[in-house]
Amino acid sequence: MKKTGLPAIAVLSLLGLLAVLTLLAPQLLREREDGRLLALSVLLRDTDSSGWNAARQGMEQAADELGAELRWLTLTVPNDTREQEELLRREAEGGADAVIAVPADPEALRSALDRLAAPCPVVTLECAMEGSAGTAAPDNGEVGRRLAEALLEDWSGGDVLLLDNSGDCPETAPRLEAALEALTAAGVPAVRGTALPEDAPPAWVMTFEDGATRRAAAGKEGAEGFALYGVGASTAVTAQLERGAIAAVAAWSDYAAGYLAVRQAVQALRERSRPLDPLPFSIVRGEDIYAPENQKLLFPVTS
């Protein structure tokens, strides 16, 4: 016993320790899994969130699955950069674990984020922001180019007006530039404009943001004769597309964008994030609106 005493005691101690650790391990793991709910703030650039219903559903689905709670914040003035910066600061300092933002001005928001003492992950919708944890949006340049290609399939002559009346929406510019480039390359005369000319509207009009598409389609009711190619998948835009006021739209699932934004934010917090791929999008023409795939894209399932 004297000879084997020390090793035996060491082995017994090790086994005892193992037994205790094995007993405690599942409990420790369970406690870690439980965790608290993550607080995510959603900063919009609009004064209300009615235009973000589909995205909201997607965000809530993801929040429910991933253990997060959402706080929705809107601006008092649309696209008010200062107010959005202030909201970002307040939320970050107020304990938000991450922020999902539709930037009014990506550069300003980035500056505000840099000024924070303890910056939190920010995921953007619609347009990219340098320094963000990810962007749940399609490739805006590709959106403009593919929309221009849809127009070119129908084009039979005449100027194309690239309507830029979306205010300060930062995602518009790359779409417009890509469309302009594609049209120019195809030898189609294209001009920029901030409003529809009332007296002699052009035969072809392109818009690059949901609100702009909606307004242009509404304006078309009083000015027959131009074909409208726009961006958007809101109910209003879809209704105009069904009516024929819009020839084609570039549409993507806002539900998917919202879901991915929340998932990316949570993964960033858990240090498991990977770069998000650009959202897939489709060019939907009026006559194809009820194709099964387009139904699923344009109309969120609601009970």
Next chain:
Amino acid sequence: MTFFRSLAAQWAQRYRKMSIQMVLSLSFTAAAAVGILLMGVSFIWRFSAVNEQIVAENSQKILAQANLNLDSYLRRMMRIADTVYYRVIKNTDLAQGSYTEALGLLYEENRDDLVSLSVFDSRGGLVSSVPLAGLKAGADPAESEWFQAASQNMENLHFSTPHVQNIFEDPETPYRWVVSLSHHVELTRDGVTEAGVLLVDMGFSGIEQVCRDVTLGRGGYLYLIDGDGELIYHPRQQLIYAGLLEENNQTAAGYRDGSHNERFQGQSRQVTVKTVGYTGWKLVGVAPADSWDTSVQLPVFGCFLLCFAIFLMAFLNILISARISDPIRRLDQAVKALDRGEAAEIEVGGCYELQHLSRSVRSMVSTMRHLMDDIIRQEEQKRRSELEVLQSQINPHFLYNTLDSVIWMTESGQQQEAIQMVTSLARFFRISLSRGKNIIPLSDELEHARHYMNIQQIRYKNQFGTRIEAREGAEGLYTLKLIVQPILENAIYHGMAGGEDDGLISVTAYREGEDLVIDVEDNGLGMRPETAASLLSGEGEVQTSGSGTGVRNVHQRIRLAFGQSYGLTIFSEPDEGTLVRIRLPALTEGEAARFRQGEE
């Protein structure tokens, strides 16, 4: 192969260096660990199988209940359709009235489940509809899948897959997802029947309520597909529609009712299918494998049990093996102490076999000690006897008397006798030494006796005669040296000294079987047999000074050298003379050489 041999050799080497306690502890612990491991694996495997079966049975029960609810819901919708057809359409002539009021009442009664109730004519024209009053501009119901299904299959009710109802103008909710129940009907217009289609648009909420809150184990869910695998309801339907999630619905459509195991997107899961009556829809319950599988929790628990069992077994094994091996260890220590020449007490303890072993070892040690004592004593006796013999050869009286006789003979001019005596004395001492050899040829021994007797006869003036001979067969044999002379000396001093001149001492050597026998006989005074017997033992009779010591010495030397069956035998009677018979093994030259080597 070489590696395994090397490993086995290493283990064998370690095994040889291990204490019996360590071997016992490790063997018992290893055997226990293997046993527990096998039991654990068997337990986990069995537990998983039973768990899987329980989950399957549970899923089937839940699906049966969900199926009952869904069937009840669908039958309610069918009853509504039947009510519209048999109570409203059949009883109303469109030329005289409208369906709207009756449809309105039915709709209000079931508005939680219904989106709309509509009747179309055979061309798709809207006959009546509640609550939606009109069709969208350009809407063509006849092109709808539900319309065509009802028109083509007139007997049955037809349930569509979920779709956005796009024919009605609905300012509040323009794009609703519905499941359409359509049925061919016969409209009556002015007494004439015509074909039509009844459309009952069901909201999604009814189906969702049936399926939504059904959970199958941890992380399980229920979804609904039509016969072609098209999704009707899924708890994450929008994610699937958005392309963020995939479901194995097409494969599930091919499953028969019951539970199936499948692997989808790297995840093992149990899928339970139940076909919904009439519609051909299928309820599909999905239970991820980790909701019942023991791939993580149970192995962790098993590891805990294994560690704990090994801990306990190792502890007990060390205690038990110590108890078993402690007597062996003490026996080993005692034997080692004996090896070192230390005095050690051998304890008798432990189990029966060990007690027996300890007793045997103790007995062996005791025997060894006795034997060693005997050997030491015998060696001592042998050494003393040989010393005494050698001392007797240089008896100062004998030497003095001999030399005195030589002087006397020289002075008296008996030169020849003097020379003979001195020569015999020299030969006598040379043979006595024999270069230190203990075994010498019989001829040398007899010559030694002859020289001795020559000297004594001169000294005793030939008072007795001497005859020394070796018979045939005994010449080449070997004998222990200096065994005849002490007996001759005894015969001269005690048999012949006071006798007449006709005394005779004869020495006869002969072979008797495997023995060499040397008889030394005299016709002197003789002695009583008791006295003769006591001469060899040295007990009983009172001995005169020096008498018998040489004889006894010879007797002991022979017995020490060759064993108890050899030695002297004395036959004597008073006035009859004495015969001393010396019995030895008949040693040839080779045997004598081996005997010398054994002595060395």
